[in-house]
Amino acid sequence: MITAERKPLEELIEYVKPYKRILLLGCNECVTVCAAGGRKEVGLLASGLHMAMLKAGSSIEIREHTLERQCDPEYVEELVPMIDQAEAVMSMACGCGVQQLAMRFKDKPVFPAVNTKFMGASERQGVWAERCQGCGNCMLGETGGICPIARCAKQLMNGPCGGSANGRCEIGEDVDCAWQLIWDRLKALGREESFVEITPAKDWRAGGGSGPRKIIREDLAE
Amino acid sequence: MEKFEPVIVAFCCHYCAYTAADMAGSQRLPYPANVKIIRVPCSGKVDALHLVRAFEKGADGVYVAGCLEGDCHFKNGNLRAARRIEYVKNYLEEIGIEGERLQMVHVSAGMGQRFAEVASEITEKIRELGPSPIKTAAGASGAAVC
Numbered sequence: 627m628i629t630a631e632r633k634p635l636e637e638l639i640e641y642v643k644p645y646k647r648i649l650l651l652g653c654n655e656c657v658t659v660c661a662a663g664g665r666k667e668v669g670l671l672a673s674g675l676h677m678a679m680l681k682a683g684s685s686i687e688i689r690e691h692t693l694e695r696q697c698d699p700e701y702v703e704e705l706v707p708m709i710d711q712a713e714a715v716m717s718m719a720c721g722c723g724v725q726q727l728a729m730r731f732k733d734k735p736v737f738p739a740v741n742t743k744f745m746g747a748s749e750r751q752g753v754w755a756e757r758c759q760g761c762g763n764c765m766l767g768e769t770g771g772i773c774p775i776a777r778c779a780k781q782l783m784n785g786p787c788g789g790s791a792n793g794r795c796e797i798g799e800d801v802d803c804a805w806q807l808i809w810d811r812l813k814a815l816g817r818e819e820s821f822v823e824i825t826p827a828k829d830w831r832a833g834g835g836s837g838p839r840k841i842i843r844e845d846l847a848e
Numbered sequence: 849m850e851k852f853e854p855v856i857v858a859f860c861c862h863y864c865a866y867t868a869a870d871m872a873g874s875q876r877l878p879y880p881a882n883v884k885i886i887r888v889p890c891s892g893k894v895d896a897l898h899l900v901r902a903f904e905k906g907a908d909g910v911y912v913a914g915c916l917e918g919d920c921h922f923k924n925g926n927l928r929a930a931r932r933i934e935y936v937k938n939y940l941e942e943i944g945i946e947g948e949r950l951q952m953v954h955v956s957a958g959m960g961q962r963f964a965e966v967a968s969e970i971t972e973k974i975r976e977l978g979p980s981p982i983k984t985a986a987g988a989s990g991a992a993v994c
Contacts, residue, residue, distance in 0.1 A: 635942040666897055673900045674943050681944045681985045 627656035627747075628720045629754045630663060630740040632671065639678055641737040642686060642716060649705070649712035650675075650739070651727070652692035653719035660754050662740050663718030665692040671718065671739060696723025702730050709734060745776075762832030762839065768820055770811035775828075777804035783825040854908035854974040856883045858967070859898065861891045863921040864957045865913030871960030879967035882974075891915070891952075892925025899936045903945060906983060909974035911951040913966070919956060926954065944981055949974060 642648050650672050658664030672688040679686045689712060693701045696719035705727075709715070714735040717724045720742040728736040744756040759776045766773055775781050779789075779797045785805030789796030793806045812821050829835075860866040866887045872879060888894055891914025902910045912933060914926035930952045937947035953966050978984075 635939075666895070669897045670900055670939070673897070673904045674939060677904055677945065677982045678943045680982050683985060683988070 627659050627745070628722070629660045629743045629746045630657050630720055631743060632662055632667065632718075632740050633738070635674055635678060638671070638675065638716070638737075638739055639682070642675060642714065643684070645686065645713040647687045647689070647711060647713050649689050649691060649708060649715045651696065651705075651715060651717045651719065652690075653696040653723050654692055654694045655697075657719055657740065661752075668692055668718055697726050699726065699730065702726055705731070760833065761828070761830070762834070763829065765825070768823075768825070769808045770815060770817065770820070772804055772807045772811055774804050774808065777802070777807070783828055852975060852979060854882050854971060854979070855906055856909040856911070856971060856974055857902045857907045858883050858885050859888050859891065859894045859910070859912045860885050861914045861926070862887055862889050864915040864919070865953075865955050865963060867957035868955045868959045868963035871958065872964040875960050877960060877964040879964040880971040882971045883967045890920065890922045890925035891929035892920070892922060894929055894932070896932055896936050896939070899933070899950060900939065903940065903949070903980060903982065906980070908977075908980045908983070909949045909970060911953055911970055913953045913955055913963070916954045916956050946977060949977060949980065
């Protein structure tokens with residue numbers, strides 16, 4: 627999922643200060659799962675903004691709404707009947723959702739309420755960790771299902787480096803050495819030969835190195 | 849000046865604090881009428897949204913009363929509630945409300961006396977803190993709290 631964290635309230639207040647009526651939008655997808663921008667977080671933020679504005683001697687009317695998905699135009703269309711009543715929109719979706727809104731409602735200021743972080747997985751309740759950087763050419767098949775792009779600080783193709791000690795990375799004691807994990811996993815699978823094979827330098831063009839990426843499925847595209 | 853009477857919301861677990869409140873009543877133990885009790889199936893059921901909304905709707909203080917450590921009917925709901933309260937305290941500070949207006953307390957079903965004491969202690973503490981800054985600001989500007 628795409629993970630996100632709410633921005634500091636102070637920053638959000640600066641965004642909405644000039645307005646009296648805003649539409650606060652959540653998203654039912656990734657940001658709901660990582661507890662950053664779902665219906666509940668929309669309620670919490672609306673309450674917080676309302677109280678903070680009152681405390682500052684001002685007031686604000688906040689309409690709360692959560693879309694099934696903010697990154698799909700079909701769902702964004704649902705906002706048409708309510709958008710005119712708002713002077714500005716604040717989105718708790720990831721950056722994709724915010725941009726989808728800004729593109730659809732060109733005359734409305736749209737502000738992000740969260741900082742989009744990374745593509746990650748849940749390690750346990752309340753903990754999310756980066757697992758994918760969308761490099762465009764997945765090599766998990768060769769690395770025992772552990773990604774050296776997302777999980778090695780140096781994104782080494784042939785690790786580990788000299789900074790690996792006791793299974794930990796030199797950048798922090800709580801960071802696993804991805805290449806140690808890869809070795810352990812390949813060994814457990816009896817696939818050590820994959821480890822010794824030299825992987826050539828990666829072509830980063832597939833990972834955004836040659837500009838914004840797009841997928842076009844001719845059979846689906848209209 | 850008129851004495852400030854705080855509005856305090858107490859989310860009480862059905863298995864402990866709510867029964868303790870009942871016991872305080874049957875023992876004729878007085879505790880301040882400022883405390884408005886909301887019965888919940890477990891303190892872990894109390895969501896951050898319930899706590900924040902309580903302040904938004906005019907509470908001067910809020911507390912969650914759960915079972916003693918290790919005694920939760922649902923294993924660890926009280927511990928989850930305690931962690932959630934720490935989170936909400938920080939959020940309240942961000943909003944500009946003193947975090948100490950929100951508290952977690954632990955009582956067992958048999959602690960009627962303790963329940964009455966906690967209710968009095970918290971009421972006194974909130975009375976010392978004064979009205980919620982949200983209410984004060986809303987009153988000064990003539991705006992409605994909610």
